[in-house]
Amino acid sequence: MAASVKAATPWSRSAGSARALTFNSDLDLLLLYDYHGRAAMSDGPQPLPACQYYVRLTQRLIAALSCNFGDGPLFAVDFRLRPWGRKGPIATRVASLRDYFATEAWTFEAMALTRARVVTASPGFDKEVEAALRAAIRAVGTRADVRADAAAMRRMVQREKASRRVWDVKCVAGGLMDIDFVVHALALEHLAAFDGIAMHDMAAAIHTLTAVGALARADAAVLTSAHALYQTAIQHLRIAPEPCNARAMPDAFAAILARACGCADIGALERRLRAAQRAVRQVFERVLGRSQRACTRREAA
Numbered sequence: 144m145a146a147s148v149k150a151a152t153p154w155s156r157s158a159g160s161a162r163a164l165t166f167n168s169d170l171d172l173l174l175l176y177d178y179h180g181r182a183a184m185s186d187g188p189q190p191l192p193a194c195q196y197y198v199r200l201t202q203r204l205i206a207a208l209s210c211n212f213g214d215g216p217l218f219a220v221d222f223r224l225r226p227w228g229r230k231g232p233i234a235t236r237v238a239s240l241r242d243y244f245a246t247e248a249w250t251f252e253a254m255a256l257t258r259a260r261v262v263t264a265s266p267g268f269d270k271e272v273e274a275a276l277r278a279a280i281r282a283v284g285t286r287a288d289v290r291a292d293a294a295a296m297r298r299m300v301q302r303e304k305a306s307r308r309v310w311d312v313k314c315v316a317g318g319l320m321d322i323d324f325v326v327h328a329l330a331l332e333h334l335a336a337f338d339g340i341a342m343h344d345m346a347a348a349i350h351t352l353t354a355v356g357a358l359a360r361a362d363a364a365v366l367t368s369a370h371a372l373y374q375t376a377i378q379h380l381r382i383a384p385e386p387c388n389a390r391a392m393p394d395a396f397a398a399i400l401a402r403a404c405g406c407a408d409i410g411a412l413e414r415r416l417r418a419a420q421r422a423v424r425q426v427f428e429r430v431l432g433r434s435q436r437a438c439t440r441r442e443a444a
Contacts (some may be wrong), residue, residue, distance in 0.1 A: 166378070171255075194234070251292070319377070321426075324427070325426060326345065336354075365423060369420075376404055
């Protein structure tokens with residue numbers, strides 16, 4: 144039996160698993176399989192071991208999804224979320240997923256799985272996959288240093304993708320990444336409220352964290368408002384001319400962008416983005432800042 148599971152990392156280029164595709168999103172996929180007894184071999188004219196069969200099946204899936212058409216490829220496909228990343232087999236047996244997250248997985252990998260959802264599966268196998276995902280996330284979520292790990296990963300990403308451009312609403316300090324890291328780190332600490340997986344709606348996730356007392360109402364309001372603004376902006380900015388800044392934008396595009404974001408003009412939108420980024424960064428520091436300093440001291444030691 145085989146199932147395909149789609150999940151997105153808070154810091155990847157894709158928003159696909161959250162059902163918020165942008166114009167250049169990729170698809171983060173994970174193919175899981177299992178077999179029992181004699182099913183360890185395929186039943187075709189030339190039987191193959193199950194692991195080899197599913198690797199070939201995954202390769203064909205990637206080829207089909209990334210097929211080039213007259214207007215370009217259908218989707219960019221990313222399988223790096225599988226256990227052991229590029230070093231691991233491209234198709235993963237369910238037992239290997241459980242073992243990996245119980246013993247070796249990084250916190251950020253479990254954060255990514257909080258938004259996992261089953262796309263397709265053999266009859267009944269979807270429930271088995273969902274249970275395996277819950278167990279995998281729970282194994283990491285019970286660690287004592289979830290927030291410190293999240294803060295350390297955010298620092299690493301910031302070093303690699305540092306940006307001070309207000310229009311880089313994803314990577315800039317106080318941007319989408321900060322919201323993702325806060326929400327997904329807290330979600331790992333409160334898995335029962337989310338049933339372990341399927342946290343696709345950011346506004347609903349923030350509401351849930353507020354309801355269980357994990358996030359202050361004022362902070363929740365900041366994150367919800369900023370996330371809605373950023374999502375609207377990024378859908379337009381992904382097709383913007385480069386470089387993307389208020390002075391370089393064609394007047395017509397600037398007017399469309401400002402209007403979509405509920406602002407009178409592009410200058411007002413820039414001021415609103417700066418204010419939102421400052422407010423989100425303050426929330427990030429309140430929630431993960433202390434963990435970030437503790438993690439820094441531990442690293443120094």
